[in-house]
Amino acid sequence: xxxxxxxxxxxxxxxxxxxxxxxxxxxxxxxxxxxxxxxxxxxxxxxxxxxxxxxxxxxxxxxxxxxxxxxxxxxxxxxxxxxxxxxxxxxxxxxxxxxxxxxxxxxxxxxxxxxxxxxxxxxxxxxxxxxxxxxxxxxxxxxxxxxxxxxxxxxxxxxxxxxxxxxxxxxxxxxxxxxxxxxxxxxxxxxxxxxxxxxxxxxxxxxxxxxxxxxxxxxxxxxxxxxxxxxxxxxxxxxxxxxxxxxxxxxxxxxxxxxxxxxxxxxxxxxxxxxxxxxxxxxxxxxxxxxxxxxxxxxxxxxxxxxxxxxxxxxxxxxxxxxxxxxxxxxxxxxxxxxxxxxxxxxxxxxxxxxxxxxxxxxxxxxxxxxxxxxxx
Numbered sequence: 001x002x003x004x005x006x007x008x009x010x011x012x013x014x015x016x017x018x019x020x021x022x023x024x025x026x027x028x029x030x031x032x033x034x035x036x037x038x039x040x041x042x043x044x045x046x047x048x049x050x051x052x053x054x055x056x057x058x059x060x061x062x063x064x065x066x067x068x069x070x071x072x073x074x075x076x077x078x079x080x081x082x083x084x085x086x087x088x089x090x091x092x093x094x095x096x097x098x099x100x101x102x103x104x105x106x107x108x109x110x111x112x113x114x115x116x117x118x119x120x121x122x123x124x125x126x127x128x129x130x131x132x133x134x135x136x137x138x139x140x141x142x143x144x145x146x147x148x149x150x151x152x153x154x155x156x157x158x159x160x161x162x163x164x165x166x167x168x169x170x171x172x173x174x175x176x177x178x179x180x181x182x183x184x185x186x187x188x189x190x191x192x193x194x195x196x197x198x199x200x201x202x203x204x205x206x207x208x209x210x211x212x213x214x215x216x217x218x219x220x221x222x223x224x225x226x227x228x229x230x231x232x233x234x235x236x237x238x239x240x241x242x243x244x245x246x247x248x249x250x251x252x253x254x255x256x257x258x259x260x261x262x263x264x265x266x267x268x269x270x271x272x273x274x275x276x277x278x279x280x281x282x283x284x285x286x287x288x289x290x291x292x293x294x295x296x297x298x299x300x301x302x303x304x305x306x307x308x309x310x311x312x313x314x315x316x317x318x319x320x321x322x323x324x325x326x327x328x329x330x331x332x333x334x335x336x337x338x339x340x341x342x343x344x345x346x347x348x349x350x351x352x353x354x355x356x357x358x359x360x361x362x363x364x365x366x367x368x369x370x371x372x373x374x375x376x377x
Contacts (some may be wrong), residue, residue, distance in 0.1 A: 004050060009061045011069070012314065013198060017319075022316075024242070025071065027064075031149055038259040040124075040229050040233070041226045041227075041229060041230050041231055042226075043321075044225045044226040044227070044228055044229020044230065044232075045222055045225060045226040046228075047225055047229065048221050048222035048223075048224070048225025048226065048250075048253075049222060051221060051225065051252050051253065051256075052221055052222065054219040055144075055148045055152075055250060055252060056218065056221060057162065057214065057218070058143075058218070059141060059143040059144040059147055059148050060143070060214070060267060061106070061140060061210060061214050062111075062146060063106065063107040063108050063111060063141050064107065064108065064110075064141070064210035064213055064214060065108070065203075065206050065207055065210045066206075067103045067111050067115065068098060068205070068206035068209045068210050069202050069203055069206040070226075071099075071115065071231035072117065072160030072196065072197050072201075072202040072205055073196055073197060073198075073199055074196035076100075077099070078101045078104075078327075079095065079097065079098060079099040079102060080095055080096045080098035081095065081098070082098070083099070083101070083102060084098060084187070086098070087101060088178050088185050088187070089184060090172075090175070090179070091136075091174060091175045091176070091177075091178075091179050091186065091341065092179035092184060093125065093129055093132070093133065093185065094124070094125050094129065094185045094188065095123070095185070095187070095188050096119070096124050096125070096188065096322040097116075097119055097125050097129065097133065098132065099115070100112060100115035100116055100119055100137065101133070101137060102113060102158075103139070103299040104116075104133075104136075104137035104139050104171075105139055105168055105171060105371055106141060106142055106187070107141055108139075108140065108141035108143075108144060109138060109139065109217075109251070109277055109281045109284070109285075110138055110142075110213060110217055110281065110284050110285065110288070111141075112133070112137035112138055112139060113134060113137065113138055113284070113285030113288055113289070114213065114285075115135065116133040116137055117130065117288045117289050117291075117292045117294060120289075120294050121291065121292045121294070127294060127295065128372075130202050130289075130294060131295075131296055131297070131300070132178050133184075134201070134285065134296065134301050134304070134310065135174055135175065135177075135178040135300075135301075135304040135307075136171045136172070136174040136175035136178060136334075137171070137175075137276075138277050138282070138285055138305070138308075139167060139168070139277075140167060140251070140274050140277070145160055145163050145164045145167060145274060146160040146164055147160070149163060149250075149255050149259075149270060149274065150163055150164075150254075153255055153256060153258075153259035153270070154170075154267065154270070155257050159267060162319045162320055162323065163270065163271055163274065163316065165314035165315070165319055166271055166312050166315035167271070167274055167312055168274055168317055169311070169312075170275050170308050170311035170312035170314075170315055170316045171275070172309045172310060173311045173315075174293050174304060174307050174311060177307070179302065181226045213234055216287075217283065219281045220250075220281075220283060221250060221252065221280060223280075224249045224250040224253070224268060224279070224280040225250055227249065228246045228253055230249055231249075233245055234248060234303045236246070247269065247273045247278065248273070248276065248278060248279060249278060249279050249280060250278050250279075250280045251273050251274060251276070251277055251278035251280065253349050254269075254270075254273040254278060257275055258270040258273065266315075267316070267320075268313055268316065270307040270313060271312045271313055271316045272310075272313055273309070274312065275305070275308040275311070275312035276305045276306065276308065277305055277307045277308075277311040282301060282302065282305065285301070286298055286301070297346055301360060303336075324356055339360075
């Protein structure tokens, strides 16, 4: 054993012991918080479940199934070929990433990240291009912005429409900024041959994949909602406006809190949070890349999320000023969510029926998966 090994071995042992003690301390501290503040955390978890059932699943699940179906059936390649000029010249990405860029704009938060990870996994694009796609391909879906945020939370469809336009324009702006200095990729005359599933099997597999993705998404929302509920009393000590800071953890909860503030402050905060996407969404995207063993730098992703948020605020102010006369005559379509507060607990049959529906879907998915595996054999 060399002298260097003799000195390095105790240091490595000490580092391992420190990490184990830190992990044990974190586990004990977390257990104590769960027991000491159980009522507050349970309230946050219930609110997270309510958001998933009433807002997230209806607005996002159909798009997740649709995007997965496009990828599995091969229709995504046709879309990519149509969008090749924009993808190559504007964002400096290979033309086969066009469908992923498009679906990141209309499919919802985890869709763009998941499709980028799959493109890297299948060697369609390089790791560098996949990492650069995270600069502008983490976006909210139109249904979520228009229906959940605009019409329901802010009570005005016009606000939702301007938020959507500013959100898409901010993503395109970030995409152009991230492409500065990158060469234009060469044209792909022919796409490499790949075995795609028939439409029926592609639809079944798309539902299975989307159900798994939705389960992970809702799990993150519920977890961050419980953590946000625990932090909320601490934030209130610094003033009621400090609650908006908690929106960086979970975007749906953040937009809900932003809607409680009248005027331009709430709108700008919601616009920023939609483009920033929240730490919950960032964690989901990073987890998707880690599952495919693709390296990614979290700091760079967070920095570009801030860039997206700043661009969205600028575009929203510009569009709102251009459409100022329409705001004078626009009538709210609903009460703001802060005024009506529909709760899952206020509908006694919602929770049992939801769990029954999920159980039926799970049985159907398992049966379909077993049938497909038998056919494969």
